[in-house]
Structures are given as C-alpha cells and as structure tokens.
Amino acid sequence: MGPVSTDVTVIVLFALAGFLLGGVYSTWKTSRKVSIVLAVLAALAVAGGIAWWVGS
Template sequence: MSTDVAVVLLFTLAGFLIGGAYTTWKTTRPLAISLGVGALLAVAGAVLWLL
C-alpha cells in the first residue's frame, strides 16, 4: 500500500470517528469520548506516517 493511500485512509477514519463522537455526545458520553480518542490516535498516526 502506498504511503499516500494509508495517510488518506487514516484521515478518513478520523473523520468518521469525529462524526460519530459528535453524534453520540448527548446520548452516550463515554462512547463519544472513546471515539474522540480513537480519532486523535488516527490523526496522530497519519501525521507520523506522513513524516
């Protein structure tokens, strides 16, 4: 897999996780927090992979 493809997929995953965290914030806060942490990890992985 190309480096560019992996970075784009990680950013896409982060976007979906952020959307899920935003959607579930009012109903299930612990799940929203865990989705937000997963999104931060995906973004960090993409940035580190890009370097």
C-alpha cells in the same frame, strides 16, 4: 497487487479520523463515555496519519 502507497495509508487514516469524529458528534448527547472513546481513537488516527506522513 503490490504494497499500499504511503499516501493512500495517510488518506485512509485521516478518513477514519473524520468518520470517528462524526461518531463523536452524533453520540455526544446520548452517551458521553462512548463519545470520549471515539474522540481518543480519532486523535490516535490523526496522530498515526501525521506520523506516517512525516516518516515517509
């Protein structure tokens, strides 16, 4: 197995962000602090995906 393609990395980061946003949606009413942490992590995943995409 060779190195992972840049496109695959970007897609994985966007998928991770979507998964985290689903967690934000499902935990918002029960635990706001956890939801905020998940939202920050989702924003970081999106920013990382965009940076990786633009940098390639």
